[in-house]
Amino acid sequence: MRISSLSLHTLYTVLFYGLIPFIVARLLWRSIKAPAYRQRWQERFGYYQSAAQHDVIWFHAVSVGETETLFPLIKIIQQKHPGARLLITTTTPTGSARVSAVLKNTVQHVYLPYDIPGAVNRFMRHFKPRIAVIMETEIWPNLFNACAKQAIPLTLINARLSERSTRGYQKIPTLIKPVLAHVHIVSQSQQDTERFVAIGANRQQLKTVGNMKFDIDTSPDLLAHGAVMKAALFNTRFVWLIASTHHGEEAIFLSIYQEIKQHIPELLLVIVPRHPERFADVKKLCEQQQLKVITRTSKDNLHANTDVYLLDVMGELKHFYATADVAFVGGSMVNIGGHNILEAAAVGIPVLFGPFMANFKAIADNVLRAEAAIQCHNKPALIAAITHLYQDTVYRETLAKKGQAFVANNTGIVTKVYDILATQLTPECSFY
DSSP states (O other), rough: OOHHHHHHHHHHHHHHHHHHHHHHHHHHHHTTOOOGGGGGGGGTTTTTSSOSSSSSSSEEEOOOHHHHHHHHHHHHHHHOOOTTEEEEEESSSSHHHHHHHGGGGGEEEEEEOOOOOHHHHHHHHHOOEEEEEEESSSOOOHHHHHHTTTOOOOOEEEEEEOOOHHHHHHTTTHHHHHTTTTTEEESSSSSHHHHHTTTTGGGEEEEEOOGGGGGGOHHHHHHHHHHHHHHIITTEEEEEEEEEEEEHHHHHHHHHHHHTTTTTTTTTEEEEEEEEGGHHHHHHHHHHHHHHEEETTTOOOOOOTTOEOOSSSSHHHHHHTTTSSSSEETTTTEEEEEEEOOHOOOOOOEEEOOOOOGGGHHHHHHHHHHTTEEESHHHHHHHHHHHHHHHHHHHHHHHHHHHHHHHHHHHHHHHHHHHHHTSSSSSSOOOO
């Protein structure tokens, strides 16, 4: 028996309400290592302590990666529309911290409300968004329906849809298709566009423009600052930076480091965990491996016998890329789906990544086709790649230049996205 759209939507809402105690328990559990998860939890239910500006232009970015991608677009809007009232929501405290650090008090920020009618309606009444812009793929039925009922133009930008997610959404067409009926979608690739059509999106409301992640700020000042930091912090060490690591990855790299160190005495491993609540665990793991580790926050000086430099702060990764000789981007040696390799490539260092790149498949395929990065499927491949890059400076420089060119050849997407959204920034205009 086919379930009606209304019945399935009601079932979804009931189930979400039922999950709330478990969601709150998970917040409390995560707050043991990351206390920020205990803070401002009322915002997730649509309750706010401060007064809000109304008629806002609202952007949502889940966490750090999405906020970093969003910032160039926000800065264009602030330059061209200085009177615009901007609201940015995030889901994670790390995303919240980046919004505060980069945009400071030039925007409002709260956490995204849970997708239950009460929280969503309180959010809408409090801020009265004029338009809604959501990064990548966040499909929330109650939130999207509220936008439709209140005639708030809603756009997914930099939208992507994996093959796995497509299969999942295709199992609930009576829920998803009505939700997407009033949504405009600006996708990363033609493949993403076809997948959105496959789950019920209206092809007339889809545009394919490319990936905003290519628009990266690599100013001469940033590169110069990186060079100064390298001289001050690492001197003549050969720096292998491992970025955005997850549980299970650090052990792999520490094992590889100890093997390679025998052949590259000046090798230094710089580790940047993806989540701040793991900083202490990673430091402990290094110490258990009998490795000499210092942290960024300790401000200790590097010694000749230092093995690992742990970057235990947020917001400095881009500058530390500029201090490295080689970078490996994590989330790809364990089945996380990978992370953005473009920031590392843009600063002009060779980039490596692992076999698990489902979330960045198009970028991974294209950068490999351009011979502008190296994919390492296992430990022997990693050891071989690092050794080759260390020994062959010409190869290292060539790979770095190809990576920079790969990024440069795909920029300009943020401007295209702005041009699409610009018509919404004046109330009398429509989307296209």
